[in-house]
Amino acid sequence: MRIVVLATLSFIIFKWVLIPLRAEGISMEPTYQSGSLHLVNRLAYRYRKPARGDIVGIKLAGPHVLYVKRIIGLPGEHLAIERGQVYVNGAPLSEPYVKNRRDWDVAEVTLTAREYYVIGDNRGMRAADHDFGRVDVSRILGRVIF
């Protein structure tokens, strides 16, 4: 009986609450190394909105393959990147988690009421090799908590 309850609880928790994931690739280095294991809390944004600095899981066609990115822009904000420095509403954004920067340039974008701007922490790689940009709030699956 205990085994059944435990198995059911585990199934429920790891299917609908905490999604285990393994980081693949270097786009979140040095914060997350390729191959490291993490959990995404699907309930994190049930009672609050995603915040700047949160690391989130972003779903593609479903929850089994996710982008893991950091939120740097919130709905309604103007965001640009000039020579590797991120500007939000014209002011430079402090990003202590970024250890290496290349001279990335992104023309200013204005986020809609449903959009966040997400990016990886590894800015030492070529921008062309790094997936980043605006994402609809419906694609944010939850917050990476571990």
Place this chain on the structure above:
Amino acid sequence: MTRRFAVSAAILVVLVAAGVFAWRTRETPNEREIRSRLDALRNEVNTSTKDGIGVALHAAQIGGYFTEDAIVELGEGAAPITGRETIMGMVARLQPRTAAFRMDLDDITMEMTPGATTADVLLTASFARRSISTGEESLDAREYALVMTRTDGTWRIARITAIDTLR
């Protein structure tokens, strides 16, 4: 009595949950067939071959998963690839490189149109590549929308459109 009731209630909850899960994940025969076709395509893409006849045969087999007038749209900056012949030509040219990667298809969902002759399919395709120099494996994933049609009793891909998750 209380304990027996609790045990019965717990078993009932598990059974109901399992039933709901099974009902929600059930598939029609057409859906099963499409999933099977996509699995077969994935296996075919992941099959490695390098000799001339093998490459041509491999390309022809992959071409068989597409309709004559299939269109592949890979996104901004890339011209659409039109026609099965073109796709087969590209597969043959890419073969030495595709041998270095493995493709997986995840999160496949589909919606059948009335009459069940066309299906809109959404999936994530992952390409794991191993660097020849460092041996490191990297993973690229992208979301794709497929239109599949049933022709001559077989489901084939009529259109592939890459979706930009991050814009």
